Structures are given as C-alpha cells and as structure tokens.
Amino acid sequence: MNVHMTSRPLPNPAAVGSYRKEDVVFLLKDLSDVALEKGTEDREEAIQSGTHYSEMLPVEYQPTADYIRLFHETLEETAGKVALSAGIVAELVVKKRGFDIVLASLARAGTPIGILMKRYILQKYEVDLPHYSVSIIRGKGIDVNAIRYMHHNHPEASIQFVDGWTGKGAIRKVLIEAAVTMKEQYGIELDDDLAVLADPGWCSDTFGTREDFLIPSACLNSTVSGLMSRTVLRDDLIGPDDFxxxxxxxxxxTDDVSNVFVDKVSEYFPSVFSEAEEEAERLYNNAELTAVTWKGMQDIQRIQEDYGIADVNLIKPGVGETTRVLLRRVPWKILVDRLDNPNLKHILLLAGDKQVPVEVYPELTYSCCGLIKPLKSGEQL
Structure with missing residues (x-):
C-alpha cells in the first residue's frame, strides 16, 4: 500500500444519524451548524451555471400529510417485496464474495438498503458484517478517507458497495473510475461491483430486482435516511484529512421514519429466506439474466432527441430519481410508461401538488423519467 497513504492521520466518524449504532456507522464530517441550504430555483440556477451540486444543499421538502400517509401505505403494500429484493441481493453478495466483507452503502439512498442487507445476513447466517455509510459524488469521486478508514480497520476484508437503485448508471461509472484511482494512487484494490435493491437501468449485475417499482425509502428525503442530508464536498469546509x-x-x-422503514421490512425476512436464496441461485448461475447492458441509456438518448435536451443530466430516469426531481429540483415535466402503473401513485400525487405536467411516453424501460427545466437563456426545449 502507498506509504503516503498510511502516514496520513485518519479522521474519526462523527456521532450522527438516527439509526441504531449497530446498524450503520456514518463516515462523514458533521456540518450540522453550517448554513448550506439554497432555495430550489437558486440552487438549480447555480447547478446549471457550473456550481457543483455537492457544494450546497437543497432546502429539504417537508412532505404534506397526504404524502406521509402515502409513504405508510406504500410501506404496508411493498414491505414484503422490498424484503425479498433485499434478500436476493444479500444472497447474491454472499455467493459472490462470502462473508469476509465490509458493507459500504453510498450515502444517502444506499444507507437503508445497506442496513437491510446487514440485517438479512445477520438473521439468516448469524454473521454480523461491518456496515458503513460513505460519500460518493458524481464529478468528484469517492471519499478516499472513508476507503482508508475501512481498509485500516478491516485490512483482510473486501469492500462491497451498496446503493438503493440505478438511474442512468452515473454512480456505477464513478465507482468504476474510483477503483482505478485507488489502485493507481494508493495501492488499494477495490471491487467496483455495486449491489443495488433495484436495477431498472441494467447497470449492475448484483441486484434484487430490475423492476422499476417504488421503494418506500425513495418517497422521502432525510426523514427516511437517518435524518442525514446529502453529502457535501467544499474546500473551505472539508480538509484533506476529513471525510x-x-x-x-x-x-x-419527531418526523423521522428511518427506523420505521427498516424495522418493518426486516420483519418479513424469515418468510422470504427460501425464495430469496432460490432466486439468487438462479441469477448467479445464469449470466444472461444479470448481464449489464446499460439498456436504460437507450431511453435517455431517445428522450434527448425527442425533446431536444442538450444536457443529459437534466433527464432523471426511474421512480427513485423522478421522485428526487419532484422533491428538490425544478421539474419541467414527467414522462410515464402508462398512467395506470401502480408504481406511480406518489409520482402523480407530487406532480399534481407541484403542478408539473405528466406525459405518457410509451416503451420506456423505466416506469417514469423526470425532466428538469433548463434555466439557461437560449436553450431550447
């Protein structure tokens, strides 16, 4: 391992987040006292003018009573399905990697999924895997100090990265680049395999499902992610030896449902042990079923052409990403595969709430796509 790497001090994890300590450790620096939020319009303008999204935070959307009720209804309806998908991806990871691994969930959508995988493996195999939540940022890469920390504390274990779902596959690509960088610069071998609950973009070969369904944790922001914000990387706040x-x-x-979500889903694990193991075995033994084709990107290119959108980052595919567009960006319109798709109830509710038009766009790989409004003058739609 690179000598310079070992001589630098390691940061200590901050005591943050509303999850139980045994569920996850956040490898993040606490910036709770820093004013980082920008209004949606201001933030959108800044992002589209070149300011990196990780240098500021959106003002967290405070969901209406209807929306919170929808979260609970969705959780009731899908907890078993989420449990099965979490079980399948956990079983796949065990088949591929064994138990000598550290789970590293990507903050923040990956964190509840990492907790579910950890709990599933603990319940089924009585193996308590270390689990950390780490930052990865499109355009800036993975948190090197978080990798150093895990490598130092678990030198014999390999790191299994975990996320909630895939959209265009941008984060998977950042992870692939990060693995190359860590090997070249620091002599640390990373596996760029990204385990996800849902892979509607066909960007990963370690997944629980490829159906683009509503994972209840995509409904809300921090109140279902351990009360944590998105991660921030700004030179005046984060030093070279900080997370x-x-x-x-x-x-x-008082509004937090982070533990409500993981507790509810975890209750279903014993009832899905057999089915999850059988499905993981089927996927593990058939490479065609898990092939990474980046199929979702073909949708994106078609949408770009049909709507004349120059910047691919203004197209956010999949239920999870479309939810984020509606919660914290300036949405232009929402494309859906069909209006009666049961996975779209909360999307239609939010779009109605924010008066965003919804259009049917047939033959989507995904259930829906969120289109962000270009704010630069002169850009045509």
Missing part, C-alpha cells in the same frame, strides 16, 4: 461532510437534522426527530 466528506453532511448535516444531521436532529430537529426533525
């Missing part, structure tokens, strides 16, 4: 940063919204503890 990437995030805010811990302790003031929203």
């Amino acid at each position: 990437h940063g995030a805010k811990y919204y302790k003031e929203w503890l």
Whole structure:
C-alpha cells in the first residue's frame, strides 16, 4: 500500500444519524451548524451555471400529510417485496464474495438498503458484517478517507458497495473510475461491483430486482435516511484529512421514519429466506439474466432527441430519481410508461401538488423519467 497513504492521520466518524449504532456507522464530517441550504430555483440556477451540486444543499421538502400517509401505505403494500429484493441481493453478495466483507452503502439512498442487507445476513447466517455509510459524488469521486478508514480497520476484508437503485448508471461509472484511482494512487484494490435493491437501468449485475417499482425509502428525503442530508464536498469546509461532510437534522426527530422503514421490512425476512436464496441461485448461475447492458441509456438518448435536451443530466430516469426531481429540483415535466402503473401513485400525487405536467411516453424501460427545466437563456426545449 502507498506509504503516503498510511502516514496520513485518519479522521474519526462523527456521532450522527438516527439509526441504531449497530446498524450503520456514518463516515462523514458533521456540518450540522453550517448554513448550506439554497432555495430550489437558486440552487438549480447555480447547478446549471457550473456550481457543483455537492457544494450546497437543497432546502429539504417537508412532505404534506397526504404524502406521509402515502409513504405508510406504500410501506404496508411493498414491505414484503422490498424484503425479498433485499434478500436476493444479500444472497447474491454472499455467493459472490462470502462473508469476509465490509458493507459500504453510498450515502444517502444506499444507507437503508445497506442496513437491510446487514440485517438479512445477520438473521439468516448469524454473521454480523461491518456496515458503513460513505460519500460518493458524481464529478468528484469517492471519499478516499472513508476507503482508508475501512481498509485500516478491516485490512483482510473486501469492500462491497451498496446503493438503493440505478438511474442512468452515473454512480456505477464513478465507482468504476474510483477503483482505478485507488489502485493507481494508493495501492488499494477495490471491487467496483455495486449491489443495488433495484436495477431498472441494467447497470449492475448484483441486484434484487430490475423492476422499476417504488421503494418506500425513495418517497422521502432525510426523514427516511437517518435524518442525514446529502453529502457535501467544499474546500473551505472539508480538509484533506476529513471525510466528506453532511448535516444531521436532529430537529426533525419527531418526523423521522428511518427506523420505521427498516424495522418493518426486516420483519418479513424469515418468510422470504427460501425464495430469496432460490432466486439468487438462479441469477448467479445464469449470466444472461444479470448481464449489464446499460439498456436504460437507450431511453435517455431517445428522450434527448425527442425533446431536444442538450444536457443529459437534466433527464432523471426511474421512480427513485423522478421522485428526487419532484422533491428538490425544478421539474419541467414527467414522462410515464402508462398512467395506470401502480408504481406511480406518489409520482402523480407530487406532480399534481407541484403542478408539473405528466406525459405518457410509451416503451420506456423505466416506469417514469423526470425532466428538469433548463434555466439557461437560449436553450431550447
């Protein structure tokens, strides 16, 4: 391993997040006292003018009573399905990697999924895997100090990265680049395999399902992600020996459903053990079923042409990403595969709430796509 790497001090994890300590450790610097939020319009303008999205935070959307009720209804309806998908991806990871691994979930959508995988493996195999939540940022890469920390504390284990779902596959590509960088610069071998609950973009070969369904944790922001903000990377706040940063919204503890989500899904694990193992075995033994084709990107290119959108980053495919567009960006319109898709109830509710037009766009790989409004003058739609 690179000598310079070992001589630098390691940061200590901050005591943040509303999850139980045994579920996850956040390898993040606490920026709770820093004013980082920008209004949606201001933030959108800044992003489209070249400011990196990781240098500021959106003002967290405070869901209406209807929307919170929808979260609970969706959780009731899909907890078993989420449990099965979490079980399948956990079983696949065990088949591929064994138990000498560290789970590293990508903050923040990956964190609840990493917790579910950890709990599934603990319940089924009585193996308690270390689990950390780490920052990865499109355009800036993975948190090197978080990798150093895990490598130092678990030198014999390999790191299994975990995320919630795939959209265009941008984060998977960042991970592939990060693995090359860590090997070249620091002599650390990383596996760029990304385990996800849902892979509607066909970007990963370690997944629980490829159906683009509503994972209840995509419904909300910090209140279903341990009360943590998105991760932040700004030179004036994050030094060379710091973890990437995030805010811990302790003031929203009374609204927090982070543990409600993982506890509810975990209750279903014993009932899906057999089915999850059988499906993982089927996927593991048939490379055609898990082939990475980046099929979703073909949708994106078609949408770009049909709507004259120059910047691919303004197209956010899949239920999870479309939810994020509606919660924290400036949406232009929502494309759906069909209006009666049961996975779209909350999308239609949010779009109606924010008066965003919804259009049927047939033959989508995904259930839906969110289109962000270009704010630069002169750009045509």
